[in-house]
Amino acid sequence: MSHINIQTKLGALNLQVQASFASEIIIISGENGAGKTSLLRCIAGLQDCAGSILVNEKLWLNSAAGFELATGKRKLGFVWAEEVLLPWLDVAHNIQLGIAQEDKVWLRQVCEQLEISHLLKRTPAMLSTGEAQRVSLARAIYGKPSMLLLDEPFSAQAPDIRARLRQVLKAMQQTLAIPLLMISHDTEDAKALAGQHWRMREGKLLLNANKSSRPMVHIP
Amino acid sequence: MIESLVISLQLALTTTLILLLIALPLAYVLAFQSFFGRTVLEVMVALPLVLPPTVLGYYVLLLIAPDSFAGSAWAFMFDSSLAFSFSGMVVASVVYSLPFAVQPMQQAFRAIPATWLELGKVQGMNIKQTLRHIILPAAKGGVLVAAALSFAHTMGEFGVVLMVGGSIPGETKVASIALFEFVEMQQQTEAAQLALILLVVSFVMLSLVYSVNRKPLLGGS
Numbered sequence: 001m002s003h004i005n006i007q008t009k010l011g012a013l014n015l016q017v018q019a020s021f022a023s024e025i026i027i028i029s030g031e032n033g034a035g036k037t038s039l040l041r042c043i044a045g046l047q048d049c050a051g052s053i054l055v056n057e058k059l060w061l062n063s064a065a066g067f068e069l070a071t072g073k074r075k076l077g078f079v080w081a082e083e084v085l086l087p088w089l090d091v092a093h094n095i096q097l098g099i100a101q102e103d104k105v106w107l108r109q110v111c112e113q114l115e116i117s118h119l120l121k122r123t124p125a126m127l128s129t130g131e132a133q134r135v136s137l138a139r140a141i142y143g144k145p146s147m148l149l150l151d152e153p154f155s156a157q158a159p160d161i162r163a164r165l166r167q168v169l170k171a172m173q174q175t176l177a178i179p180l181l182m183i184s185h186d187t188e189d190a191k192a193l194a195g196q197h198w199r200m201r202e203g204k205l206l207l208n209a210n211k212s213s214r215p216m217v218h219i220p
Numbered sequence: 221m222i223e224s225l226v227i228s229l230q231l232a233l234t235t236t237l238i239l240l241l242i243a244l245p246l247a248y249v250l251a252f253q254s255f256f257g258r259t260v261l262e263v264m265v266a267l268p269l270v271l272p273p274t275v276l277g278y279y280v281l282l283l284i285a286p287d288s289f290a291g292s293a294w295a296f297m298f299d300s301s302l303a304f305s306f307s308g309m310v311v312a313s314v315v316y317s318l319p320f321a322v323q324p325m326q327q328a329f330r331a332i333p334a335t336w337l338e339l340g341k342v343q344g345m346n347i348k349q350t351l352r353h354i355i356l357p358a359a360k361g362g363v364l365v366a367a368a369l370s371f372a373h374t375m376g377e378f379g380v381v382l383m384v385g386g387s388i389p390g391e392t393k394v395a396s397i398a399l400f401e402f403v404e405m406q407q408q409t410e411a412a413q414l415a416l417i418l419l420v421v422s423f424v425m426l427s428l429v430y431s432v433n434r435k436p437l438l439g440g441s
Contacts, residue, residue, distance in 0.1 A: 044342065045341075046338050046341065046342075070341075071338075071341040071342060072341050072342070072343070072344040072345065072346070073344070075344065076342050077342075078338075078342045080335055080338075082335065084333075084335045084336065084338075084339050086336065086339075086353075086354065086357070086358075088357050088358075097339070097343050097345075097353065098340070098343030098344050098345040098349065098353070099343070139343075143343065143344075
């Protein structure tokens, strides 16, 4: 199990989130400015916050004791809402950034699943926004992270590939057996993927509808 | 004439190489870190831009004089004087051209998107790896501009090298000083040739700077 209990003030936003989750997929939705991205950044350690973060029994943050695990030591997969690819590296090198040991089999597997195998030699400037987004996702997954934090990872995908990507993401999350937090406004994502669905407003979780204990009511 | 040009080129090359090594960490801390005394450091780096070269030369001369700490340490190690030597001119040139190396790098570092640096953290890269694989490739244009400006500015020095070097033929008499002496002695042909060469060198260096700056600032190849 993982537990987060964090607080931080960012301008007008007062972020206060307390939640527990297993190695499952959590969909986070809410209006702009509700603090969804800030929440992911706090968990990643890219944003200062107070409180505690415990991921799969490993301590990442305990501000009361003055302990904070550096972002680089958290073994994260992170996908930003905007494109973050280094323009002077080709796709293959972007995906393997910072990882010393090349795992060819795993790389091929990830790239095939995300339908980017034909793009490995291209530079980011030669990619469509959808392709660039899938490359970012591949980079996040390739490092075999202990947690995936995805900020609207399918926003630039066409509907047909989006459906396939959902299945891929779910399979990957199960293979890696890690928690996956994903910001999404697409109700289909929540229907297909969510173990938990967090709705946020003004920095707080409105409703934590846990499918396993409290089945969410879907209106077809 | 050729002799003075060779000395100028040697001085400019040596100074540029040393400057890149010194300016890189300075630009890094000034671009990315906030600390006590940051403004003072920034002002000190920028000072040579506005100081009369003779003032700078005077202080460098005090610093490297045979009875100073640096001067006597140098004399002890190399059994020669730092003042009125090529090495002394290098010290002065490095100080004199420091802002021309630091500022373009600092600006290029600051222009790197914050997410690229976050990417380095997320991917578990340490400072050295981030510098090598993200910061320097991203700021390549700024580093090139820093090198070109340091080189051109050193080639164009006059007051500082005259104060510190003393215009010793074959050792510290650089092209800009040789030009001055040609004019003084009314050797018009030599003066015209040397002036033209210095003009062309500066023109080429600045063309390089402007062509780099016209390209997209980040990640240009």
